[in-house]
Amino acid sequence: MAEGSERDVIASIERGFAVLLAFDADLPAPSLAEVATKTGLSRPAVRRILLTLQKLGYVNASGSRWSLTPRVLTIGQHYAASHAISEVAQPHLLRLAELTHESASLSQLDGTGVVYVARVHVRRVMSLNVDIGSRVPVHATSMGRVLVAWADASVIEQVIEDGLPALTPTTVTDPVAFRDALHEVRQQGFALVDGELEPGFLSAAAPVRNPAGDVVAALAYSTSRGRTDVQHVLDDVVPHLLDVAASIQRDLAVVTTGRRTLAPGARDGFF
Amino acid sequence: MAEGSERDVIASIERGFAVLLAFDADLPAPSLAEVATKTGLSRPAVRRILLTLQKLGYVNASGSRWSLTPRVLTIGQHYAASHAISEVAQPHLLRLAELTHESASLSQLDGTGVVYVARVHVRRVMSLNVDIGSRVPVHATSMGRVLVAWADASVIEQVIEDGLPALTPTTVTDPVAFRDALHEVRQQGFALVDGELEPGFLSAAAPVRNPAGDVVAALAYSTSRGRTDVQHVLDDVVPHLLDVAASIQRDLAVVTTGRRTLAPGARDGFF
DNA sequence: ACCTCCTGTACGCTGTGCGTACTACTTGTA
DNA sequence: TACAAGTAGTACGCACAGCGTACAGGAGGT
Numbered sequence: 001m002a003e004g005s006e007r008d009v010i011a012s013i014e015r016g017f018a019v020l021l022a023f024d025a026d027l028p029a030p031s032l033a034e035v036a037t038k039t040g041l042s043r044p045a046v047r048r049i050l051l052t053l054q055k056l057g058y059v060n061a062s063g064s065r066w067s068l069t070p071r072v073l074t075i076g077q078h079y080a081a082s083h084a085i086s087e088v089a090q091p092h093l094l095r096l097a098e099l100t101h102e103s104a105s106l107s108q109l110d111g112t113g114v115v116y117v118a119r120v121h122v123r124r125v126m127s128l129n130v131d132i133g134s135r136v137p138v139h140a141t142s143m144g145r146v147l148v149a150w151a152d153a154s155v156i157e158q159v160i161e162d163g164l165p166a167l168t169p170t171t172v173t174d175p176v177a178f179r180d181a182l183h184e185v186r187q188q189g190f191a192l193v194d195g196e197l198e199p200g201f202l203s204a205a206a207p208v209r210n211p212a213g214d215v216v217a218a219l220a221y222s223t224s225r226g227r228t229d230v231q232h233v234l235d236d237v238v239p240h241l242l243d244v245a246a247s248i249q250r251d252l253a254v255v256t257t258g259r260r261t262l263a264p265g266a267r268d269g270f271f
Numbered sequence: 272m273a274e275g276s277e278r279d280v281i282a283s284i285e286r287g288f289a290v291l292l293a294f295d296a297d298l299p300a301p302s303l304a305e306v307a308t309k310t311g312l313s314r315p316a317v318r319r320i321l322l323t324l325q326k327l328g329y330v331n332a333s334g335s336r337w338s339l340t341p342r343v344l345t346i347g348q349h350y351a352a353s354h355a356i357s358e359v360a361q362p363h364l365l366r367l368a369e370l371t372h373e374s375a376s377l378s379q380l381d382g383t384g385v386v387y388v389a390r391v392h393v394r395r396v397m398s399l400n401v402d403i404g405s406r407v408p409v410h411a412t413s414m415g416r417v418l419v420a421w422a423d424a425s426v427i428e429q430v431i432e433d434g435l436p437a438l439t440p441t442t443v444t445d446p447v448a449f450r451d452a453l454h455e456v457r458q459q460g461f462a463l464v465d466g467e468l469e470p471g472f473l474s475a476a477a478p479v480r481n482p483a484g485d486v487v488a489a490l491a492y493s494t495s496r497g498r499t500d501v502q503h504v505l506d507d508v509v510p511h512l513l514d515v516a517a518s519i520q521r522d523l524a525v526v527t528t529g530r531r532t533l534a535p536g537a538r539d540g541f542f
Numbered sequence: 543a544c545c546t547c548c549t550g551t552a553c554g555c556t557g558t559g560c561g562t563a564c565t566a567c568t569t570g571t572a
Numbered sequence: 573t574a575c576a577a578g579t580a581g582t583a584c585g586c587a588c589a590g591c592g593t594a595c596a597g598g599a600g601g602t
Contacts, residue, residue, distance in 0.1 A: 012283035073404035
């Protein structure tokens with residue numbers, strides 16, 4: 001059902017996003033020609049697309065260089081506005097951060113990747129710039145393990161098929177070991193990953209379920225090996241983690257089953 | 272130059288974004304037909320667009336309801352990756368938040384609106400959900416006043432033409448008074464807005480300039496009238512604000528004029 | 543049994559958006 | 573100075589992408 005043949009895909013829209021996403025750390029302010037070579041599109045096509053995106057306010061030309069405008073940041077707001085979870089979770093993240101004195105985050109599965117949807121950072125932990133919208137690999141993070149552990153079998157297959165690159169010497173890269181790790185996560189009800197994403201980076205995550213019982217998000221605590229150790233996380237942090245995850249789950253159930261109103265007064269007189 | 276006639280705008284891309292942005296708090300999980308009526312497009316057209324967006328991973332169908340996926344949050348990452356300012360400003364925002372014990376934020380002008388590009392929130396200040404990517408009205412916020420005060424005259428005209436709605440009883444709504452307020456901002460080098468966006472909400476903002484001297488962002492401090500008063504902000508906060516804004520400006524100059532490398536090691540082994 | 547909502551599909555026509563080919567400008571180099 | 577190599581902008585005609593109309597098939601609801 002709803003398969004959608006090739007006939008039902010609009011190439012221009014794909015091209016439009018290809019151009020929008022061509023703006024990158026590698027190419028922060030490209031010329032038209034650079035975008036064309038990067039995307040493989042013809043220059044006139046890129047020109048038309050850039051002019052369209054400019055009309056929509058997402059890019060701007062200064063001289064012969066093009067760059068993104070802050071408006072691209074507003075696109076994500078539509079996700080937050082249409083999904084209660086990030087808003088519901090916010091106070092709970094704050095509580096977790098206060099309980100543990102470390103950063104707390106909530107993430108969701110996106111294909112075979114993990115995307116942060118809410119976050120409270122206590123201090124600048126790492127070189128990694130993890131903010132809302134950041135993507136992290138699914139196989140080497142506690143959040144990813146949680147999200148995949150309870151996902152459809154097809155997702156697990158796809159993740160393994162995508163490959164399990166070694167990001168540190170201790171990253172689990174063997175498919176069998178990875179499946180074992182997922183099994184362990186299901187058994188114990190949470191995931192703990194120690195230095196598999198980046199040396200010294202330690203994190204734990206717990207599942208957050210919707211009323212139907214599906215795991216829709218992962219709540220995570222993250223810290224550095226320098227500040228704490230695995231035993232402390234297991235003894236003192238995980239109970240808080242599970243407790244806060246349960247609270248989010250409870251609030252989420254209220255919001256989604258009850259009336260879908262998010263502080264009605266908040267929107268009025270604002271925008 | 273580079274005007275771009277109507278001939279050079281790709282309607283399909285406009286339609287694609289129209290559908291993507293149709294997902295809203297009002298319509299978090301619409302049916303195909305609902306999207307069609309909201310956007311004014313035909314149902315088959317909307318179907319094609321949704322299938323395209325689904326292929327790109329931005330929307331997903333569950334039953335006959337469609338919803339955004341967390342992937343839309345990643346679009347904004349391309350802005351952060353291609354503009355040093357948000358990353359550069361982050362530690363400074365943290366410092367400002369620590370100095371003042373209140374939320375600190377950085378925002379940029381987008382057309383005639385203001386968009387938060389970086390933020391450190393100290394506590395849950397208000398009902399307002401102000402996060403990265405949020406848009407706030409330009410005329411009733413200290414950040415907006417700063418950004419507009421030093422913008423092209425055409426921007427000021429456009430803001431006034433857009434209208435200056437009264438969001439609280441004290442909002443400046445008279446064009447002449449608004450121009451006076453901007454003049455005052457230019458004179459004193461910062462903006463202070465007291466309860467014009469929401470009663471009891473108090474904020475101050477200072478400009479951040481690029482090496483060419485253009486105001487490219489506004490650094491803001493925000494609090495509630497219940498916790499402090501105008502005099503304290505003027506005496507104790509504004510000096511910090513100006514100081515931190517100068518620091519951001521300095522770091523920004525180094526990054527943009529020097530080599531455009533943002534912690535090269537941070538990207539490797541990450542994604 | 544009806545009616546009304548929905549989605550999915552077929553199909554032929556229109557005109558959008560494509561690329562090729564060319565012009566015009568700027569910058570660096572011989 | 574003149575050429576080369578880069579850039580952006582423009583024109584134009586053709587092809588087919590994507591459009592909407594029209595219809596079929598389900599799922600509730602009365």
